[in-house]
Amino acid sequence: MTTILVGIKRVIDYSVRVRVKPDGSGVVTDGVKMSINPFDEIALEEALRIKERNLASEIIAVSIGPADAQQQLRTALAMGADRAVLVQADGAVPPLSAAKAFLKLVQRHQPLLVILGKQAIDDDNCQTGQMLAALWDRPQATFASKIELEGARARVTREVDAGLETIDMDLPGVITTDLRLNEPRYVKLPDIMKAKKKPLDVVTLAELGVEVPAHGLRTLRFEAPAARSRGVMVHDAAELVAALKQRGVL
Amino acid sequence: MNRILVIAEQLAGKLNVSTAKCVSCASTIPDAEIDVAVLAANAAEAPAQAAALAPVKRVLVVERAENGEALAALLAPQIAALARNGYTHVLGPSTTFGKDLMPRVAALLDVGQVSDLMAVESAHRFRRPVYASNAVVTVEAPADRIVVATVRTASFQPAAGGGAAAIERARLDVPLPGYTRFVGREGGNADRPDLQTAPRVVSGGRALGSADNFQLIHRLAAALGAAVGASRAAVDAGYAPNDLQVGQTGKIIAPELYIALGISGAIQHLTGIKDARTIVAINKDGEAPIFEIADIGLVGDLFQIVPELERLIRAPA
Numbered sequence: 001m002t003t004i005l006v007g008i009k010r011v012i013d014y015s016v017r018v019r020v021k022p023d024g025s026g027v028v029t030d031g032v033k034m035s036i037n038p039f040d041e042i043a044l045e046e047a048l049r050i051k052e053r054n055l056a057s058e059i060i061a062v063s064i065g066p067a068d069a070q071q072q073l074r075t076a077l078a079m080g081a082d083r084a085v086l087v088q089a090d091g092a093v094p095p096l097s098a099a100k101a102f103l104k105l106v107q108r109h110q111p112l113l114v115i116l117g118k119q120a121i122d123d124d125n126c127q128t129g130q131m132l133a134a135l136w137d138r139p140q141a142t143f144a145s146k147i148e149l150e151g152a153r154a155r156v157t158r159e160v161d162a163g164l165e166t167i168d169m170d171l172p173g174v175i176t177t178d179l180r181l182n183e184p185r186y187v188k189l190p191d192i193m194k195a196k197k198k199p200l201d202v203v204t205l206a207e208l209g210v211e212v213p214a215h216g217l218r219t220l221r222f223e224a225p226a227a228r229s230r231g232v233m234v235h236d237a238a239e240l241v242a243a244l245k246q247r248g249v250l
Numbered sequence: 251m252n253r254i255l256v257i258a259e260q261l262a263g264k265l266n267v268s269t270a271k272c273v274s275c276a277s278t279i280p281d282a283e284i285d286v287a288v289l290a291a292n293a294a295e296a297p298a299q300a301a302a303l304a305p306v307k308r309v310l311v312v313e314r315a316e317n318g319e320a321l322a323a324l325l326a327p328q329i330a331a332l333a334r335n336g337y338t339h340v341l342g343p344s345t346t347f348g349k350d351l352m353p354r355v356a357a358l359l360d361v362g363q364v365s366d367l368m369a370v371e372s373a374h375r376f377r378r379p380v381y382a383s384n385a386v387v388t389v390e391a392p393a394d395r396i397v398v399a400t401v402r403t404a405s406f407q408p409a410a411g412g413g414a415a416a417i418e419r420a421r422l423d424v425p426l427p428g429y430t431r432f433v434g435r436e437g438g439n440a441d442r443p444d445l446q447t448a449p450r451v452v453s454g455g456r457a458l459g460s461a462d463n464f465q466l467i468h469r470l471a472a473a474l475g476a477a478v479g480a481s482r483a484a485v486d487a488g489y490a491p492n493d494l495q496v497g498q499t500g501k502i503i504a505p506e507l508y509i510a511l512g513i514s515g516a517i518q519h520l521t522g523i524k525d526a527r528t529i530v531a532i533n534k535d536g537e538a539p540i541f542e543i544a545d546i547g548l549v550g551d552l553f554q555i556v557p558e559l560e561r562l563i564r565a566p567a
């Protein structure tokens with residue numbers, strides 16, 4: 001059995017204009033659309049394509065989060081994951097604890113690959129994959145835009161500030177996805193029905209033996225960012241040049 | 251005293267400006283003593299450049315054949331070993347180099363990481379953006395543990411020069427894994443100004459319609475001495491390479507002048523330009539969200555306006 005573990009985080013949908021609660025305790029989530037983190041959808045799509053090429057036999061979708069994350073796992077099952085595991089945790093799970101939970105599942109399932117999103121669009125942390133690779137003492141390839149598997153190795157093209165970088169890594173290992181790796185498929189109605197019969201196991205973070213340290217990084221408050229105000233409108237290129245000169249930027 | 255270790259980012263043997271920005275961030279931590287670590291196969295100019303940054307006390311050079319390319323799996327154990335020498339903070343830039351590397355360091359040190367640090371409130375209290383900069387959080391790291399953070403480079407000016415820090419060689423007996431190999435790198439264009447540091451940036455969006463039409467952006471940028479940027483839609487469509495993407499999941503920039511051409515202003519794009527001093531938007535849709543944050547807006551067809559704009563800018567005053 002060649003297994004791929006994929007991370008599926010439940011986040012506020014990317015199209016929602018996120019607002020901070022007046023009391024600064026967090027952001028407004030009541031009645032807000034929740035979705036799979038877009039980078040995680042890309043991770044799952046890539047795993048599905050690897051399985052379709054017969055280079056993997058089983059895809060396990062893993063979410064670490066609240067009970068409601070079962071919705072996102074059902075979507076992942078409808079997309080084509082074979083089974084799902086919810087690591088249930090109430091309250092925020094920092095990336096290091098998430099990485100430790102993934103490590104427990106890695107030890108249990110011995111995957112060839114763990115594919116995660118490069119960042120979750122809620123906390124924008126960009127940490128979990130790298131932390132898992134460190135704890136597991138295995139290679140990492142972050143920001144992947146192309147993955148070629150060859151036996152026990154992967155050649156990964158990464159989107160970096162200077163352009164594209166290619167690295168070669170032994171497997172097992174951790175890959176995190178960038179936007180241009182693939183375009184995730186749409187879920188079809190019959191698949192949603194079929195997904196209801198696929199196994200979805202629930203364990204708690206504590207049952208896995210992972211704890212969120214009480215004295216770790218703490219978020220003290222949320223604030224709205226400094227706002228930029230609407231400026232002036234000009235009517236043609238000449239007026240634009242004049243306005244730029246007036247501001248001293250030309 | 252707070253002992254800060256800044257991890258240098260290098261490009262072809264030279265110090266990347268992101269390092270001077272991290273040093274600048276480090277110098278806002280109270281009572282800071284700042285060291286810079288340069289890990290390289292053959293450290294060329296980078297150590298001297300780091301030593302010249304005014305707030306820096308010492309430069310630690312770790313030369314090792316395996317450090318020729320910045321591979322996180324190889325650098326992280328070395329940095330963790332350096333960090334254990336009594337440092338209170340380890341900082342790296344929030345560039346792809348630092349984003350790849352620093353969480354691996356944090357995990358080896360068994361601590362969480364503060365990503366995209368944008369302001370220091372105290373030695374253990376920091377501000378950072380979340381939700382594509384729709385919110386800013388204040389976070390507190392435990393005072394009895396080492397702090398690992400990436401620095402949002404757009405929030406800091408580079409540290410001043412004129413310093414003369416001591417340069418020391420560090421020997422580390424750390425076993426390194428052989429499971430990752432560098433193969434190659436492509437892209438980047440040394441001829442054009444660097445998107446992350448250029449004072450002026452001209453960006454194009456989906457409206458350009460083709461890579462050929464995207465030349466319009468390059469020509470206007472050349473007339474202004476500006477760097478070129480792009481929206482995700484323009485990069486996905488192949489009009490511009492990935493390293494030009496500006497936004498939440500691309501580059502976060504803070505130029506003096508940002509000109510957005512045929513870009514609607516999705517929140518993910520705006521995150522990348524919020525710190526620009528002057529934002530100009532040209533869009534044929536007067537309702538486009540980009541106008542909500544533009545300092546100067548112009549409603550119209552970019553294919554007509556941009557050539558005219560280029561002519562006016564090139565015309566002798």
Ligand SMILES: Cc1cc2nc3c(=O)[nH]c(=O)nc-3n(C[C@H](O)[C@H](O)[C@H](O)COP(=O)(O)OP(=O)(O)OC[C@H]3O[C@@H](n4cnc5c(N)ncnc54)[C@H](O)[C@@H]3O)c2cc1C
Pocket residue numbers: 014038039121454455456457480481482483484495496497498499500501511512513514515516517518519532533534535538550551552553
């Ligand atoms: C997880 C995730 C991450 C993302 N990260 C990023 C990111 O980092 N950066 C980013 O940019 N986007 C990002 N996006 C995408 C973002 O949501 C938008 O889809 C994207 O920014 C749109 O690009 P655009 O403005 O070029 O295209 P569009 O939204 O299609 O806008 C094109 C604009 O051009 C105008 N136009 C058309 N023709 C003309 C003309 N002739 N003259 C003048 N104006 C014209 C139109 O009025 C329109 O406003 C991300 C999305 C997701 C889900």
